[in-house]
Amino acid sequence: MSRQFQRSLTLFIIVATGMAWLLVSLPPVARALDDETGVLEIIDNSQADFASGVFQRTVVAASPSSPSSPDVVGAVELAPAGALNRSNWFIASAQLPQPLSDAPVVSLGRYLFVIGGATSPNPGEENRSSYIYRGVVNQETGSLETRDPVPPGNDAFTAFTIPAVDPGPECNIPLAGRSRAGAVAVPATTGSNLGYIFVIGGSMYDQDCATYDFSTNIVQRATVDANGDIVAGGWSAPDNWRFPTLDINGNIITNPDSPDLRGIQNVQVVHVRTSNGTDYIYAIGGLSIAPSQFLQEDIYPHVFYTKVDSNGNLVHPTNASAATVWARLADLPFAIHSGTAIAASTTRIEGGTPVQKDAIFLLGGCTDIECNTLNTSVRRADVNPTNGTLIWTNQVARTSGGGTQPINIQGRQGVTGISFNNRLYYVTGSTATGTPGASGATATIPVAIYNDQFLLEDLTASGNYFVGTNETSDFVLPLPNRRLNAAVALVPAVPPSNGTTQANAAWMYVIGGSNQNNQPTDTIFVGGVGGANETTGTTRVSEGWYYSKPFPVLTSGETSRLLAIKWATDLNRPTQNPDADIRIQFRAVVTSGTCRESDFDPSTSSTNPSRWRDLDGDTSSPLRSMNGENEVRLINAFPDEEIKATCMQYRAQFLQDPGLPTFTPRLRYFAVEKVVAAKPDILIDEFDVQTNSGGFANIVLRLRNLRNNSLSATRSVVAASGGGSFFVDLCIARRTNPGTPALTAVPAPDPNAGASATPSCATVSAQVPKHVMEPGATYSIAPDQWIKSQGGGEVNWNEIFGEPGTYDIGIVVDYNTMAGEDAQGRSNNRGENVSPPNGIIRTITITAPPNPQPSSYEIFVPVINR
Template identity: 70%
Template structure:
């Protein structure tokens, strides 16, 4: 028998005629292994985002969810995305929803998930009395209606809506030896717990305290306290280490780190903001503020200072310069001062997703609005400032060039000055909430019921909303009031809670709820009413003017099919796009990305690289390839095999984004996105299994090779793909490696080579003795194919296998099998791993062993029969 080293390593390209059967082996024409289907298929269409509830889960940037359906509606349902209307808020979207346990002004309000927390506050207008609240009041929001959950039995120290948690008393420093907890005018932010089981943390900074038993009755607190909120929205613990205390600067401008220093001062009426950057870092910024100092200092001071600290994963504050140090002398770092001192204004953390080189990048900034530039509030701030946040260091870069010019540049602007004002941001909008337009203290006569609104682009530049250099709308107290009459407020507090629209709603829903709590009225009397308004919906404003363009980002969503990874066949979206002469270029550009994960579906699962080799990169879809536009009016369908012919796109998780664009010629219409759908099938693969493999002998002589192959992956027909669908028509080889043992105690063949994805089309294993071709057409999903004895060819000569020559000599023979050595069938690594029989239970092991005996001599020997 020919030795293994003498066998050829390549299959000759010849035409063989065996037993009268023509067998074409034009191997160079056989396609190599590929993961892409050569023919488009028809799959199941799943409408992923179709209703208002679906769209409300996403992220809006100058877009809103609306109730408008397509006509005819099937398969569309009520719900769409449109460009956001921009204008004064619609007062019909606002109402009183509940009452605080007591009237409160100058409280702080924060939200974690669906829970509201009201921190401290003043129960009367006189600052020189013990009128501060010592509680944090907590309520739960019904997210589909914006109402508060009512308890049948009022909570102790609270009411039916609010549960009371007492703030622990704490030593305020050398100015007082008592443990104080009641306060007003504190700053507070909520920080979600990004790595643990809690809902998050509430950080309370400073505040105004009063106690007649202290040597200075009325003063500002320098304490920073943290409340831990568990997953049920309950406060479970408090912390206030000395090195968290709000900074006091010495004569050289350095932070005093001695907690017992008699020079320590506190702060109140600060502008405070929390930012989580795209680098995954959490920062708290405290800007300006008013300091009512102990008796040995000037009684009041106005701060231009900007300090910030970082929140570690465990909820502790750390110094941004050295966040790994768990116990620094101070957790605060000083940034550049403001150009003026400021108190009683608002700092609004904002976020935008900017597309840079095809990749969406989160950017963060802080807008600074309103407030007093004098201690007694004799002057109000009318400038708008913005600080861009460095995502890695947290450093701020300030500018007053915050608004677009008609020529595309940036400029400074002025807005209505307000004190006792608050604000927040949602959907690329700034909400400048209530406050007083009067100077002086308390300025209650100028209390407002309006909430002016501005909108910013992806570079944080404010848009001209009326094409007349108007950047904030809604300041007219007669025509633009939002709070129901006769309510006007200053020193109120505000927070935002995401909305969860009810399924099947036929009226326009909201994406979030804004809550305005307490505050003082025009007579400077604290109030207990809480107002709520819906935002992020098409009815947020009655204005017909729309944003010029905007983005909508879906949340990542699962695209499993029958619990398996999907192969995506087509993406579909339905639009309504008016293109009159005034808006010829109105359009919707849809992009998507897809990824295969193991049990998760989140933003971090996607690789942000734009490289063409990145399977989870953002891809642009073109529903109108015959023009420069990206969507037609109506249903758009992109067959992925056509759009991306060199890829088979598989996914367990997907995300899409849509850019809505209108021509500036007509700002009163908007493109509409009605649904986004995915056509998909199970991401099936061929898996050629060795169903039966035996070598048979009769009377010690070779008689047959019994080989049956099966195409079945994971024992599931749904997970199995035909070989033709995976790689096209043609065939693949099965090779047998046959060796006779030269030493009976040592096997001549202990292993055969695995399939080699890098082998050339004509390669074969070095050990191959005989080969057989299997037609791909026979290997449908679940199909079996039996190789007959006459199908085997000599691996060297390509002639018919000469079995009498192969097994000519008596001895022990080992026979190994290799299926699809050149990986023509489109199997993945899992499928190739069993092509030598490794994962097949006995008796289908990798090596078969037979014994060939010497042929019989042909002489009969008869033994006589003896009878007794």
């Protein structure tokens, strides 16, 4: 019975007498990969998109002012350098539940936590708060959310009671209230909790204990759940966590009942999470007041540290069996209290790989007990990511010649500070000596910028590394504004929903503190930082980086093959800055359900599929980007390398010449073109031409859909190309001379062939339904499925092999490329994996008439291999 093909057939004329078989010429060797037209996904475009990344001396801005499709309002540009812009600051309508000074503040997510504090200036009163006040930030506006007040909190702050604990050798009554404590927040790395708050030491007073205030050695931990609430049963304060006291030999006293134990207050405390994910807490210097021990007061040069495990417990950083969780590091060259220690982090390129580095800057403070001398030096400790040890230096600033040097800054006591976007913020405090020093309270927040080596940059080209110290022209906090012993914290900002208002990357909160009359206040100052309007000046830094967050890059829910990277710039290189540029790099990885930094292999090896790759959008010059649209087809940049991804990340380096410091290049959007990476690959699993007693007997052909021997890399034919069928063709030729092949090559699949095209040498053909070719499936073509290639109709094998002689039989699968394979898949559709480079050609010899046509056939069904 005749079968009708779904493609028209072209009559092929065989000239048999003395002429060679007519064959198509061999196609050129195909490259392993094809370029394709994929789906374009714009990853970062608006301010909200860019704001989720990491900025290093760069900012997100509401520019360009008149975007054109597909660009929208929002770009990354180099950060402005200069004194802070007071118009970016306001006094929050929310207030603390009570005036507080010397109350540390930490943040977790969008929550602020105000810890303890003093409600009056007299240390010899029971005036210490025993609460942690929790506020909730509106991350778009910076304001605090309000509700019906619940005393002892108010409409903006919820009060959580600090559990009373034995305060140490100075008193045998459990106490909770304290001021002048150190505190840090450590975000959780596992579980559902938001993180942990550690409160270290502080000043306490109880009339039943002592005539004077005293320093406690309590170290307490509060657990914060996902809703920002402090878990009632989440407090801990084991004795081996208590702040260490040294014996006369400089060793930590581990006897919890020792009468020589001391407490600590006004200590500089900082948390560092290193590049390997280890959390360390450092306690630097501090003041110890022990009235029961002969009214003894001491100021320390000591540096201690401890480690936080994944459960939020403190452990000794190097010895798990130690009797204390604290280890001692090298002392500072001077004693210090009431200053600020600031954790700083940056990413530098080492051997082509981005490496996170961490450091601690130590600023301000008093170098004697009564604050008669203020510290004006700046010191930095580089953190060892493996064991947390510190290496201190005073070589903290970059010279114009590229060297390093020490610097001095304005001395301040009762000062606080914070780091963000490669900036150091030196926040309020007092420039006066002596105690309490309220007359010298400040309203300024001097700023410095550090590079990837943690070296401070000269912001004025005149040896001025911190700018913004003039209380008349540089004050930041709105009036009435001068503060000392205030606290500072950052909360990430969310760009405004209208998309056009200039965005900030974070909100800075300066909370409480004492005014110039030494009276505690309930005021909260809010400022936007990390935006294009952060400073008053127009000068820009000369170089910076932007790192996107790792983002999923799936196509129809499957692994993608990346085809092209596209980005738009606003360079407009003026004559003063002809080399202003943006350098784009990206990396891609295939993961199973995750998309995070740790999924990428940091190796720079050329065989690492998730390495950072450089892109060149301007191959006509040494620069890396053109002004306007840039596109890199990855098949051209990385020939023969198939870049697959479920997750990717990019980074952009912004460069400008120093000739026009008010200029900045801008990255306007970043996009990726992609297709599904999994493809069908129709393999010739088995192909054989069988004879019996010298006559033709059978064609055995089994196909398999399997790419790279991996089901995950294989796509069903229907998913790749829709329903219907594709074709298999056999080219059969009888040799004129038994020793001379009549068929030396079989035509390769032709992506340019139309749906009706047939290989010119084709003798018989068969249709394969696409739906049977699921990933890993096999399909056998039965003898009765073959049809004459020329004109159709049932195959008569007696006609084809009716004359004795030697026959060559070649095969080509999916000549019309209808199965959705790429070049890699099509390259084996003649069986090159078995017999390169011209395909499988079977040879049989017929010596007798063919066997009679079989009257019945075995039916073959698809077999799915899983």
